[in-house]
Amino acid sequence: MSEALVAKTNDAPIFHFLHLDTNQSKIDSNQVIKVDTTISKDAVEQKTNYKAKDSMRIDLISQKIYLFGSAEVTYGDINLKADTIIVDLHNDLVFAKGKTDSLGKPVGQPVFTESGSSYTANEMTYNFKTKKGTISEVTTQEGEGYVKGEKVKKTATDVLYIKDGYYTTCNLDEPHFSLATSKLKIIPNDKIVTGPTVLKIGDVPTPLGLPFGLFPNKKGRSSGILIPAYGDSPRLGFFLKDGGYYLSFGEKADLKLTGDIYSKGSYSGRVESNYRNRYKYNGNFSLSYSNIKDGYREFPTYSESREFWVNWRHSQDPKARPNSNFSASVQAGTNSNFTNNLNSAPNNYLSNNFQSSITYSKLFPNSPFSLNVGANHSQNTQTKIVSISAPNVGLNMSRIFPFKGNSTKNNLGRNIGVSYSGNFKNSIAVADSNLSINRLDDIIANEMQNGVKHNIPLSTSTKVLKYFTFNPAISYNEFWYFKSISKEFNTSAGLIDTNGNPIQTLDVDTTFGFQSSRNVQFSAGLSTKLYGLLQFKKGKLKAIRHVMTPQISYSFTPEVRDGLRSYTDTSGSEIEYSIYESGVFGRPNTNRSNRLNFNLINNLEMKLAKRSDTGMTVKKVSIFDNLGLSTGIDFEKDSLKWDAVRLSGRTRISEILNIAFSGTFDPYAIDDSTGVRINKTNYSDNGKFSRFTNGNISFQLQFKGGDKKKKTSDNATEEELEYINNNLDQFIDFSIPWSFGVSYVINYSKPAFDETITQTLNFNGELKLTDKWKIDFNSGYDFEQKDVTYTNVNIYRDLHCWELSFNWIPLGFQKSYSVTINVKASVLQDLKLNRRRNYYDLIN
Known part of the structure; x- marks a missing residue:
């Protein structure tokens, strides 16, 4: 009868209880047992499954089921495993406990899982209907942390109330550290709240404590206060660093606002954000500003500098829009930012050139055309020159073969290809001291250069004498300018030297208006490949292979006098110049060129026999990669026609x-x-x-x-x-x-x-x-x-749930060190000890 009841219980959505006459000492085999199939209003609403490894006993009178040995009960999304489980069908209760083995070690402890949350305990009682329970000596994981308590009460809303417990991010049974408290409340997927808390290292309490604790328990990102690190800088005073607030906007974006403040007046602030839209785009943005005051105003050694820096990186997923793409990589700010900024990274300090680019590109389907629109920026921290080019517009046509369909296989015209590239460019290059909003109109009028460049290359390729490849080409270039210059000496300025002679000055006038210039270049190349192989019958060396690629190329550019002018200097010499030389594309190539170039590339490798588990194998080993020899001759020169011979190569040993x-x-x-x-x-x-x-x-x-x-x-x-x-x-x-x-x-x-x-x-x-x-x-x-x-030393120590890091720059202007010991888990990122000495404190 018990087996039939178990099978029925496993198959039915509800329990059918048996009503027996308890006054009889035993049941007559001919007696009919009545089964009440009326569904009680208090009956459980979901299918319940249970099993046990050792044995299962059913008490029909008390309506209890006893499960022994690796017992398990499943009810909906609730799962309970333990060595012993007692199911009270009448009161909808389940009781579970573990046992101790022959060595006194606890085994088979109850593990309760509900909606993804898991709890381990010594004993527990749970009500399936009210979803309330009591647990003794519970251990559960909440986010990155672990909670353990002597006694726990679970409410129907899954809130846990724990007495005499602790919170830690160490996953050991005996954690390296913990925040011990007498009262603790866990609100699932929200927060963990504690009463008065004491920090324990192992089992030893420390003098460090808090009147209460509040730890985020949400999955993913969560907003909160960033506790600053404190310390003392001999040059800048006492400080609070990296304090602020972190804002989470779900899984797609976040925002971090942090700042530093020093007792002698220096301060800095930073805004940082990361964003991500899966399968579409991702990137990050940061902006920093610093006001650094070194010394006291009353002393002559006092200095003050204001620094800012912007970083922006954006990339688009290639699958988001296959025919268009937007990307950005921006690094811009004050030139002295990385030498004065208190938060400068060493790699940035060692760099003296920073570049930015923002680009949008568009491919036109079923056509060879593409469009690029962008802006570029570069600055050199040594020359203090800032170059900005915006907007840049490029229209390109990939190579097409207009005569391919109308030519025979061996016809030279079959391989004629033509392409096009057009580029509109608008740029300025000024000293950073002159770059300001107030001078924007003057900069645009006098410093900005713009123009358009068109390039149309026409080329083909064919075989000559079976083994040679011949590549003739013609390249046509046209330049459009919107202003030009003129030069002449001026003696009417009224300036006189020490001898009373008039001083002539060179006047450069700018004329606005459309101007154009063009040139053409002819070129041809002839190349082939020569193979040599030397084989050996004995020894590990099996063969030496030599590949030579000789190349001869010829180029001719006719002279173009368009745009050339001249003026006479004070000595009577005639100086030639181009009216386009200050243009955005520079001075077009107007000189006649007639050159022949020679190039020889060698690749040398050998084959070595090597014994392996599967037998003898042959391995290729490179002796020389791209061992090259090149020179050329310029027929336009009257003397010294030959170029120097250049030899280059590389090898790997x-x-x-x-x-x-x-x-x-x-x-x-x-x-x-x-x-x-x-x-x-x-x-x-x-x-x-x-x-x-x-x-x-x-x-x-x-x-x-x-x-x-x-x-x-x-x-x-x-x-x-x-x-x-x-x-x-x-x-x-x-x-x-x-x-x-x-x-x-x-x-x-x-x-x-x-x-x-x-x-x-x-x-x-x-x-x-x-x-x-x-x-x-x-x-x-x-x-x-x-x-x-420049020397940098980093030491890292993994302390299981803690970590120790030491960074040391022993020499140079950025001489400094920092020591940090902190908890790994981000939920306790403010539980750390930091000692830092910046280069501001260590330089002489």
């Missing part, structure tokens, strides 16, 4: 050493007294074929014990994994035990009598000292200055 080299050899001799090249071969002068004028060789050694591989994790979201794999260099990777790289470059120059040799040495590496310790560094040596170059 095993897997760790790369060598690249280049050199220039001049075939002409020099004057013994002046060092100027003369129209006389070096061989006729001293019996040597050429002079070695300059060259360089670089060695790159790279040793490593592993490779950076794509990371996978069950604890990270898809977006987090994508960011990690796209920025592996920003994370500590313990899968690589060690790596060490060295680059050494020697440059030699001797254009005439004096020779110059420069050497640079750079090295970097990382080392996993243990499974928890890692160190990385980079440095170098400047042989010119006889000093160590």
Whole structure:
């Protein structure tokens, strides 16, 4: 009868209770048992399944089911596992408990799961109907944290009230740290609230505590206050850094507002935002402003600087709009931002050139045309020059073959291809001190340059004598300008020198109006490939393969006098200039050119026999890659027609050493007294074929014990994994035990009598000292200055649920160090100890 009841219970959506006469000591085998099939209003509403590994006992009188050994009960989205489970059908209750093994270790503890939340306890009682329960010694995970309590009450809304518990982000049974409290409330997918809290390290309480605790418990991002770090800067005073507020706008965007304040008056603020629309676009934006006051106003050493910087990166998913794309990469601000800004990253400090670009591109389906619209910006922190080009509009036509359908297979016209590119450009280049909103009208009128460039290349390709490839081409260029210049000396200014003679000044006048210029270039190339193979029957060396690619090219550009003018200087000499030389595309090429160039590329490799588990295999090993020799002759020159011979190449020795080299050899001799090249071969002068004028060789050694591989994790979201794999260099990777790289470059120059040799040495590496310790560094040596170059040392210690990081810049203007020990989990990111000394405090 119990088996039939179990089967019926598993198949039916409700329970059918058996009513027995309890006054009888036993049941007559001929007695009919009446089954009441009336559905009670208090009956449970969902199917209940239960099972046990060891045994199952049903008490019909008390209407209880006893499950022993790996017992499990499932009711809707509720699942309960324990060593022992008792189901009270009459009161809709379930009781679960574990046991201890022969060693006294608890096993089979109740694990209760509901709607994705899981709780582990010693004992628990739960009501299926009211969804209320009591739990003793519960352990549950809430977001990034873990909660444990002696006694817990669960309400119908899944709110937990816990007595004598703690909160931690350490996942060990005996956590390294915890926030202990007598009262704790968990509101699912909202927050965790505690009463008075004491920080414990292990089981030892510390003097650190809070009157209450409030921890976010939402899945994904959540808004909240960012607690600042505090400290003391001897130069700028006491400070609070990186304090502010974090705003979450769901999974698509966030906003972080942070700032720093110093007791001596310095301050800074930052706005940072990340945004992402899956399968459409993603990007980030940041804006920082700093007012840095060094010293006291009353002293002459006082200085004050205001710095700002903007960063914006935007990229579009290629699948969002296959025929159009918008992208942005912006870096712009004050030139001294990275030397004065308190939050400057070392890599930015070492850079002196920053560039920005914003681009929209459009492909027109079923046509060869495409459109590009963009803006560009560049600035050099040394020259203080800012260049802005906007808007830039480009219309391009990809190569088409207009005669392909009307030509035979061997006809030269079949391969004639033509393309087009047109570019409208509008740009200015001014010193940053002159770039201001107040001077905008003046800058546009006097500094801005604009114009249009058209380029139409026409080319074809054909085979000659079966083994040679012939490539003739014609390129037509046309330039449109909207202003031009004129130059002449002016003696009417009334200026006189010390001898009473009138001073002539060169006046440059700008004329607005449409002007155009054009030129054409003819070129042709002839190339082939030669193969050589030397085979060996004995030894590991099986073959040496040599591939030579000789190339001859000829180019001719006729002289174009359009736009050329001249003026006479004070000595009576006639100086030629172009009225377009200040144009946005520069001065068009108006000189006649008639050149023949020679180029020879060599690739040399060998085949080595290598024994493996499957037998002998052959491996290709490169000896030289692109070992090239090039020179040329200019027929338009009266003397010194031949170019210098340039030799270049690279090779790889095993897997760790790369060598690249280049050199220039001049075939002409020099004057013994002046060092100027003369129209006389070096061989006729001293019996040597050429002079070695300059060259360089670089060695790159790279040793490593592993490779950076794509990371996978069950604890990270898809977006987090994508960011990690796209920025592996920003994370500590313990899968690589060690790596060490060295680059050494020697440059030699001797254009005439004096020779110059420069050497640079750079090295970097990382080392996993243990499974928890890692160190990385980079440095170098400047042989010119006889000093160590920029050096940076980082040490990282994995403390399980905590982490320790140490950053040290021991030398140079950015000399500084910082030590941070903090909890890994972002929910407790403000639980940290920080010690920092900026270069502002360490420089002399």
